[in-house]
Amino acid sequence: MIFLQLFWTFFKIGLFGFGGGYGMLSLIQMETVRNHAWLSSAEFTNIVAISQMTPGPIGINSATYCGYTAVHNAGFDGFLAILGSLTATTALVLPSFILMILISKMFMKYMKTRAVQDVFTGLRPAVVGLLAAATLLLCNGENFSTPDNPWRFSISIALFVATFVGTKWVKINPIRMICYAALAGLLLLY
Protein backbone atom coordinates (compact mmCIF):
# COMPACT_ATOMS: atom_id res chain seq x y z
CA MET A 1 0.00 0.00 0.00
CA ILE A 2 2.71 2.47 0.97
CA PHE A 3 4.55 1.59 -2.24
CA LEU A 4 1.52 2.47 -4.34
CA GLN A 5 1.15 5.73 -2.43
CA LEU A 6 4.82 6.54 -2.95
CA PHE A 7 4.60 5.76 -6.64
CA TRP A 8 1.45 7.81 -7.22
CA THR A 9 2.71 10.77 -5.14
CA PHE A 10 6.08 11.06 -6.88
CA PHE A 11 4.56 10.41 -10.30
CA LYS A 12 2.31 13.43 -9.70
CA ILE A 13 5.29 15.49 -8.56
CA GLY A 14 7.21 14.51 -11.70
CA LEU A 15 4.26 15.34 -13.92
CA PHE A 16 3.41 18.73 -12.44
CA GLY A 17 6.81 19.84 -11.17
CA PHE A 18 7.48 22.84 -13.38
CA GLY A 19 10.41 25.18 -12.87
CA GLY A 20 13.20 22.70 -12.08
CA GLY A 21 14.30 21.53 -8.65
CA TYR A 22 13.41 24.65 -6.69
CA GLY A 23 10.03 24.98 -8.37
CA MET A 24 9.35 21.40 -7.37
CA LEU A 25 10.06 22.03 -3.70
CA SER A 26 6.62 23.30 -2.73
CA LEU A 27 5.01 20.27 -4.40
CA ILE A 28 7.33 17.83 -2.67
CA GLN A 29 6.79 19.58 0.62
CA MET A 30 3.01 19.73 0.30
CA GLU A 31 2.76 16.02 -0.52
CA THR A 32 5.42 14.52 1.75
CA VAL A 33 5.20 16.79 4.80
CA ARG A 34 1.63 18.05 4.86
CA ASN A 35 -0.49 15.44 3.06
CA HIS A 36 1.28 12.18 3.94
CA ALA A 37 3.42 13.20 6.95
CA TRP A 38 6.24 10.99 5.69
CA LEU A 39 8.76 13.60 6.80
CA SER A 40 8.78 16.34 9.41
CA SER A 41 9.40 19.89 8.23
CA ALA A 42 12.87 19.79 9.81
CA GLU A 43 13.70 16.52 8.03
CA PHE A 44 12.58 18.06 4.74
CA THR A 45 14.85 21.07 5.27
CA ASN A 46 17.72 18.72 6.16
CA ILE A 47 17.22 16.93 2.82
CA VAL A 48 17.38 20.24 0.97
CA ALA A 49 20.64 20.98 2.80
CA ILE A 50 22.07 17.57 1.94
CA SER A 51 20.95 18.01 -1.68
CA GLN A 52 22.90 21.25 -1.86
CA MET A 53 26.06 19.53 -0.70
CA THR A 54 25.82 16.33 -2.76
CA PRO A 55 25.82 16.00 -6.53
CA GLY A 56 22.61 15.43 -8.40
CA PRO A 57 19.20 17.03 -8.80
CA ILE A 58 17.25 17.99 -5.69
CA GLY A 59 14.09 16.24 -6.94
CA ILE A 60 15.84 12.89 -7.18
CA ASN A 61 17.57 13.38 -3.86
CA SER A 62 14.34 14.03 -2.01
CA ALA A 63 12.49 11.18 -3.76
CA THR A 64 15.24 8.74 -2.81
CA TYR A 65 15.46 9.93 0.78
CA CYS A 66 11.71 10.17 1.22
CA GLY A 67 11.05 6.71 -0.25
CA TYR A 68 13.50 5.20 2.21
CA THR A 69 12.24 7.14 5.22
CA ALA A 70 8.54 6.61 4.52
CA VAL A 71 8.87 2.82 4.26
CA HIS A 72 11.27 2.68 7.21
CA ASN A 73 8.93 4.74 9.41
CA ALA A 74 6.05 2.46 8.41
CA GLY A 75 7.93 -0.29 10.23
CA PHE A 76 9.52 -2.27 7.39
CA ASP A 77 13.12 -3.48 7.26
CA GLY A 78 16.10 -2.15 5.33
CA PHE A 79 15.59 -4.06 2.10
CA LEU A 80 11.99 -2.93 1.67
CA ALA A 81 13.09 0.62 2.51
CA ILE A 82 15.58 0.49 -0.37
CA LEU A 83 12.74 -0.71 -2.56
CA GLY A 84 10.78 2.32 -1.38
CA SER A 85 13.62 4.58 -2.53
CA LEU A 86 13.63 2.88 -5.89
CA THR A 87 9.85 3.18 -6.24
CA ALA A 88 9.79 6.91 -5.45
CA THR A 89 12.74 7.75 -7.68
CA THR A 90 11.44 5.73 -10.64
CA ALA A 91 8.00 7.29 -10.27
CA LEU A 92 9.51 10.77 -10.25
CA VAL A 93 11.56 10.25 -13.42
CA LEU A 94 8.97 8.26 -15.37
CA PRO A 95 6.79 11.24 -16.47
CA SER A 96 9.92 13.07 -17.71
CA PHE A 97 11.03 10.02 -19.61
CA ILE A 98 7.66 9.43 -21.32
CA LEU A 99 7.01 13.11 -21.98
CA MET A 100 10.44 13.83 -23.50
CA ILE A 101 10.17 10.84 -25.82
CA LEU A 102 6.67 11.85 -26.89
CA ILE A 103 7.87 15.40 -27.55
CA SER A 104 10.88 14.17 -29.54
CA LYS A 105 8.68 11.81 -31.52
CA MET A 106 5.62 13.90 -32.28
CA PHE A 107 5.27 17.24 -30.56
CA MET A 108 8.55 19.03 -31.30
CA LYS A 109 6.81 21.13 -33.95
CA TYR A 110 4.10 22.25 -31.53
CA MET A 111 6.50 23.51 -28.87
CA LYS A 112 6.89 26.91 -30.54
CA THR A 113 3.21 27.46 -31.41
CA ARG A 114 1.37 30.35 -29.83
CA ALA A 115 -1.00 28.18 -27.79
CA VAL A 116 1.90 26.39 -26.06
CA GLN A 117 3.75 29.67 -25.51
CA ASP A 118 0.58 31.17 -23.97
CA VAL A 119 0.38 28.29 -21.50
CA PHE A 120 3.98 28.96 -20.45
CA THR A 121 3.26 32.69 -20.13
CA GLY A 122 0.77 31.79 -17.42
CA LEU A 123 2.95 29.12 -15.83
CA ARG A 124 6.16 31.11 -15.42
CA PRO A 125 4.94 33.71 -12.90
CA ALA A 126 2.99 31.01 -11.03
CA VAL A 127 6.19 28.98 -10.56
CA VAL A 128 7.72 32.05 -8.87
CA GLY A 129 4.75 31.94 -6.50
CA LEU A 130 5.34 28.24 -5.86
CA LEU A 131 8.91 28.95 -4.90
CA ALA A 132 7.85 31.82 -2.63
CA ALA A 133 5.36 29.45 -0.99
CA ALA A 134 8.12 26.89 -0.41
CA THR A 135 10.15 29.57 1.36
CA LEU A 136 7.20 30.75 3.47
CA LEU A 137 6.24 27.20 4.46
CA LEU A 138 9.78 26.58 5.69
CA CYS A 139 9.78 29.69 7.87
CA ASN A 140 8.46 27.76 10.88
CA GLY A 141 9.38 26.84 14.41
CA GLU A 142 10.99 23.56 13.42
CA ASN A 143 13.59 25.35 11.33
CA PHE A 144 13.97 28.61 13.25
CA SER A 145 12.88 27.64 16.75
CA THR A 146 10.49 30.10 18.48
CA PRO A 147 10.81 33.38 20.45
CA ASP A 148 10.36 31.20 23.58
CA ASN A 149 13.94 30.15 22.96
CA PRO A 150 15.39 33.63 22.27
CA TRP A 151 19.04 32.53 21.93
CA ARG A 152 18.44 29.94 19.20
CA PHE A 153 15.69 32.01 17.58
CA SER A 154 17.87 35.11 17.16
CA ILE A 155 20.81 33.07 15.90
CA SER A 156 18.51 31.42 13.36
CA ILE A 157 17.30 34.81 12.10
CA ALA A 158 20.90 36.06 11.91
CA LEU A 159 21.99 32.99 9.94
CA PHE A 160 19.03 33.42 7.56
CA VAL A 161 19.91 37.08 6.90
CA ALA A 162 23.64 36.36 6.59
CA THR A 163 23.03 33.56 4.07
CA PHE A 164 20.56 35.64 2.08
CA VAL A 165 22.94 38.59 1.81
CA GLY A 166 25.96 36.32 1.37
CA THR A 167 24.62 34.35 -1.58
CA LYS A 168 22.53 37.05 -3.26
CA TRP A 169 24.87 40.04 -3.14
CA VAL A 170 28.29 38.94 -1.94
CA LYS A 171 28.03 35.87 -4.22
CA ILE A 172 29.43 33.39 -1.73
CA ASN A 173 29.15 29.79 -2.92
CA PRO A 174 26.04 28.15 -1.37
CA ILE A 175 27.98 25.06 -0.25
CA ARG A 176 30.54 27.23 1.55
CA MET A 177 27.66 29.15 3.13
CA ILE A 178 26.14 25.90 4.44
CA CYS A 179 29.51 24.96 5.94
CA TYR A 180 29.71 28.36 7.70
CA ALA A 181 26.18 27.86 9.05
CA ALA A 182 27.08 24.37 10.27
CA LEU A 183 30.12 25.77 12.07
CA ALA A 184 28.02 28.54 13.62
CA GLY A 185 25.49 25.93 14.76
CA LEU A 186 28.22 23.81 16.27
CA LEU A 187 29.79 26.72 18.17
CA LEU A 188 26.66 28.60 19.23
CA LEU A 189 23.89 26.01 19.49
CA TYR A 190 25.69 22.97 20.90
Next chain:
Amino acid sequence: MDNNTTNTPLDERRPAIAKTVGLKEALPLFTTFFKIGAFTLGGGYAMIPIIQSEVVEKRQWIKQEEFIDLIAIAQSCPGVFAANIATFIGYKIAGVKGAACTTLGACLPSFLIILAIAMIFRQFMDVKWIAAMFNGIRPAVVALIAVPTFNLAKSAKVNLSNGWIPVVSALLIWALGVNPIWIIIAAGAGGYLYGKYLK
Protein backbone atom coordinates in the same frame (compact mmCIF):
# COMPACT_ATOMS: atom_id res chain seq x y z
CA MET B 1 18.65 14.61 -41.91
CA ASP B 2 15.64 14.31 -44.24
CA ASN B 3 17.20 15.82 -47.34
CA ASN B 4 20.11 13.39 -47.63
CA THR B 5 17.72 10.49 -48.24
CA THR B 6 16.88 11.81 -51.71
CA ASN B 7 19.94 10.86 -53.75
CA THR B 8 21.95 8.49 -51.60
CA PRO B 9 21.96 4.73 -52.10
CA LEU B 10 19.85 2.75 -49.69
CA ASP B 11 22.67 1.38 -47.56
CA GLU B 12 24.20 4.79 -47.04
CA ARG B 13 21.04 6.34 -45.70
CA ARG B 14 21.35 7.00 -42.05
CA PRO B 15 18.10 6.86 -40.15
CA ALA B 16 17.45 9.91 -37.98
CA ILE B 17 17.40 7.64 -34.97
CA ALA B 18 19.30 4.39 -34.69
CA LYS B 19 16.74 1.83 -33.57
CA THR B 20 19.05 -0.90 -32.41
CA VAL B 21 21.60 -0.24 -29.74
CA GLY B 22 24.19 -2.78 -28.76
CA LEU B 23 26.22 -2.77 -25.59
CA LYS B 24 29.01 -1.04 -27.47
CA GLU B 25 26.90 2.02 -28.21
CA ALA B 26 24.93 1.94 -24.96
CA LEU B 27 27.88 1.84 -22.59
CA PRO B 28 29.42 5.23 -23.47
CA LEU B 29 25.97 6.82 -23.25
CA PHE B 30 25.55 5.42 -19.76
CA THR B 31 29.05 6.21 -18.52
CA THR B 32 29.05 9.76 -19.90
CA PHE B 33 25.82 10.64 -18.12
CA PHE B 34 26.86 8.77 -14.99
CA LYS B 35 29.92 10.99 -14.88
CA ILE B 36 27.79 14.08 -15.42
CA GLY B 37 25.41 13.00 -12.65
CA ALA B 38 28.19 12.18 -10.24
CA PHE B 39 30.21 15.36 -10.52
CA THR B 40 27.74 18.22 -10.76
CA LEU B 41 27.05 19.87 -7.46
CA GLY B 42 24.09 22.17 -7.29
CA GLY B 43 21.55 20.28 -9.34
CA GLY B 44 20.17 20.47 -12.86
CA TYR B 45 21.27 23.81 -14.22
CA ALA B 46 24.84 23.39 -13.07
CA MET B 47 24.90 20.41 -15.44
CA ILE B 48 24.39 22.43 -18.63
CA PRO B 49 28.01 23.46 -19.27
CA ILE B 50 29.26 19.95 -18.39
CA ILE B 51 26.73 18.21 -20.66
CA GLN B 52 27.70 20.66 -23.37
CA SER B 53 31.41 19.95 -23.14
CA GLU B 54 30.89 16.15 -22.99
CA VAL B 55 28.05 15.66 -25.46
CA VAL B 56 28.49 18.51 -27.95
CA GLU B 57 32.21 19.28 -27.92
CA LYS B 58 33.98 16.08 -26.91
CA ARG B 59 31.76 13.31 -28.25
CA GLN B 60 29.95 15.42 -30.90
CA TRP B 61 26.75 13.44 -30.48
CA ILE B 62 24.56 16.43 -31.25
CA LYS B 63 25.07 19.90 -32.73
CA GLN B 64 25.31 23.09 -30.71
CA GLU B 65 22.10 24.67 -32.12
CA GLU B 66 20.18 21.49 -31.48
CA PHE B 67 21.52 21.39 -27.94
CA ILE B 68 20.28 24.92 -27.23
CA ASP B 69 16.79 24.04 -28.52
CA LEU B 70 16.67 20.90 -26.38
CA ILE B 71 17.66 22.84 -23.27
CA ALA B 72 14.94 25.43 -23.86
CA ILE B 73 12.30 22.70 -24.15
CA ALA B 74 13.66 20.62 -21.25
CA GLN B 75 13.54 23.71 -19.03
CA SER B 76 9.96 24.57 -19.81
CA CYS B 77 8.69 21.01 -19.38
CA PRO B 78 7.75 19.56 -16.00
CA GLY B 79 9.99 17.09 -14.21
CA VAL B 80 13.58 16.88 -13.07
CA PHE B 81 15.61 18.94 -15.52
CA ALA B 82 18.56 16.54 -15.53
CA ALA B 83 16.27 13.61 -16.39
CA ASN B 84 14.56 15.65 -19.11
CA ILE B 85 17.76 16.64 -20.86
CA ALA B 86 19.28 13.15 -20.47
CA THR B 87 16.20 11.51 -21.99
CA PHE B 88 16.17 14.02 -24.84
CA ILE B 89 19.82 13.50 -25.76
CA GLY B 90 19.73 9.72 -25.34
CA TYR B 91 16.66 9.45 -27.52
CA LYS B 92 18.19 11.71 -30.18
CA ILE B 93 21.27 9.53 -30.36
CA ALA B 94 19.88 6.01 -30.01
CA GLY B 95 16.12 5.86 -29.53
CA VAL B 96 14.28 4.60 -26.46
CA LYS B 97 17.13 2.33 -25.35
CA GLY B 98 19.55 5.22 -25.64
CA ALA B 99 17.23 7.37 -23.55
CA ALA B 100 17.06 4.64 -20.92
CA CYS B 101 20.89 4.51 -20.76
CA THR B 102 21.37 8.27 -20.41
CA THR B 103 18.54 8.78 -17.90
CA LEU B 104 19.65 5.88 -15.74
CA GLY B 105 23.22 7.14 -15.90
CA ALA B 106 22.24 10.68 -14.89
CA CYS B 107 20.03 9.59 -11.97
CA LEU B 108 21.99 6.66 -10.54
CA PRO B 109 24.80 8.61 -8.78
CA SER B 110 22.44 10.78 -6.72
CA PHE B 111 20.25 7.77 -6.00
CA LEU B 112 23.18 5.80 -4.61
CA ILE B 113 24.62 8.71 -2.63
CA ILE B 114 21.32 9.67 -1.03
CA LEU B 115 20.44 6.05 -0.33
CA ALA B 116 23.71 5.67 1.56
CA ILE B 117 23.04 8.90 3.45
CA ALA B 118 19.46 7.86 4.26
CA MET B 119 20.70 4.54 5.62
CA ILE B 120 23.56 5.95 7.70
CA PHE B 121 22.65 9.54 8.49
CA ARG B 122 19.34 8.77 10.20
CA GLN B 123 21.14 6.99 13.02
CA PHE B 124 23.35 9.99 13.73
CA MET B 125 20.64 12.63 13.62
CA ASP B 126 20.14 12.35 17.39
CA VAL B 127 23.83 12.85 18.14
CA LYS B 128 23.95 16.21 19.88
CA TRP B 129 26.72 17.95 17.92
CA ILE B 130 25.32 16.83 14.56
CA ALA B 131 21.86 18.05 15.55
CA ALA B 132 23.44 21.39 16.55
CA MET B 133 25.10 21.69 13.13
CA PHE B 134 21.80 21.07 11.37
CA ASN B 135 20.04 23.57 13.63
CA GLY B 136 22.44 26.14 12.21
CA ILE B 137 22.14 24.84 8.64
CA ARG B 138 18.34 24.87 8.39
CA PRO B 139 17.77 28.66 8.59
CA ALA B 140 20.58 29.11 6.07
CA VAL B 141 18.88 26.65 3.70
CA VAL B 142 15.61 28.57 3.90
CA ALA B 143 17.57 31.63 2.73
CA LEU B 144 19.10 29.55 -0.08
CA ILE B 145 15.55 28.86 -1.29
CA ALA B 146 14.48 32.49 -0.84
CA VAL B 147 17.28 33.81 -3.09
CA PRO B 148 16.29 31.89 -6.27
CA THR B 149 12.70 33.08 -5.74
CA PHE B 150 13.88 36.60 -6.49
CA ASN B 151 16.21 35.49 -9.28
CA LEU B 152 13.42 33.47 -10.89
CA ALA B 153 11.04 36.43 -10.63
CA LYS B 154 13.48 38.41 -12.76
CA SER B 155 13.97 35.73 -15.43
CA ALA B 156 10.22 34.91 -15.53
CA LYS B 157 9.65 38.61 -16.35
CA VAL B 158 7.41 39.26 -13.38
CA ASN B 159 6.28 42.91 -13.53
CA LEU B 160 3.48 45.14 -12.25
CA SER B 161 0.87 43.68 -14.59
CA ASN B 162 1.45 39.98 -13.78
CA GLY B 163 2.93 40.43 -10.31
CA TRP B 164 -0.38 39.41 -8.71
CA ILE B 165 0.02 35.85 -10.08
CA PRO B 166 3.00 34.82 -7.90
CA VAL B 167 1.59 36.69 -4.89
CA VAL B 168 -1.83 35.04 -5.12
CA SER B 169 -0.29 31.61 -5.89
CA ALA B 170 2.02 31.81 -2.89
CA LEU B 171 -0.75 32.95 -0.54
CA LEU B 172 -3.14 30.22 -1.70
CA ILE B 173 -0.52 27.54 -1.01
CA TRP B 174 0.91 29.02 2.18
CA ALA B 175 -2.17 30.38 3.93
CA LEU B 176 -4.96 28.16 2.60
CA GLY B 177 -3.04 24.94 1.96
CA VAL B 178 -4.06 24.69 -1.70
CA ASN B 179 -2.15 21.94 -3.51
CA PRO B 180 0.42 23.48 -5.92
CA ILE B 181 -0.80 21.10 -8.63
CA TRP B 182 -4.06 23.09 -8.85
CA ILE B 183 -2.09 26.33 -9.11
CA ILE B 184 -0.06 24.86 -12.01
CA ILE B 185 -3.20 23.69 -13.84
CA ALA B 186 -5.02 26.99 -13.27
CA ALA B 187 -2.01 29.07 -14.37
CA GLY B 188 -1.48 27.04 -17.55
CA ALA B 189 -5.18 27.14 -18.46
CA GLY B 190 -5.34 30.83 -17.58
CA GLY B 191 -2.36 31.62 -19.80
CA TYR B 192 -3.92 29.73 -22.70
CA LEU B 193 -7.35 31.38 -22.36
CA TYR B 194 -5.81 34.83 -21.89
CA GLY B 195 -3.72 34.42 -25.04
CA LYS B 196 -6.65 33.11 -27.03
CA TYR B 197 -9.44 35.48 -26.03
CA LEU B 198 -8.05 38.58 -24.39
CA LYS B 199 -4.71 39.43 -25.93
